[in-house]
Amino acid sequence: DVKVTQSSRYLVKRTGEKVFLECVQDMDHENMFWYRQDPGLGLRLIYFSYDVKMKEKGDIPEGYSVSREKKERFSLILESASTNQTSMYLCASSLGGAFNPFGRSAEAFFGQGTRLTVV
């Protein structure tokens, strides 16, 4: 089974801190995603990556950056945490590329989520 592991379930950080959220997947998936989830807003895509060192902005990239140095690991970085970044962060991965019979993306596998509180 695919496993997507996020480094923390709960995290409390101070305003202005640099925050790293780590995500690791064990199924050699090409695609990896970071979403944030807020009540009434659903899941919003922050960044995604379709290959090592490749990244694309999602719908709400402001205040975030990402790093993908290895295929299995996708890190989300809050350069200077602010209270409006308090949220649930979800990492996901999916099979992409030529091996995917459904086209370039298929079902996504999610981590358990990181609930980040910025105080």
Added chain:
Amino acid sequence: SQQGEEDPQALSIQEGENATMNCSYKTSINNLQWYRQNSGRGLVHLILIRSNEREKHSGRLRVTLDTSKKSSSLLITASRAADTASYFCATDFGNNRLAFGKGNQVVVIP
């Protein structure tokens, strides 16, 4: 951004009843997927329906897709208390990303 939009937003039913949720979207898609999220957890994939399919079944789940109306429905038959969760539709526009709706909270009363 293009997103699926679920309707109704919240649903409360008795155990054993059927639950139906709808999802609408705005542009052409490669496939549409439904996910379940238990409280405070990550999302779990339930079913994927391709743009050239009209109906798909998986256990007690039935999904339909009407590309002319740009809508999909998820039916859960004979609901159980364990089906209490939020349900999301997600659309794949073929650009390597999934766009999720806001979710549909279902409460099944034992």
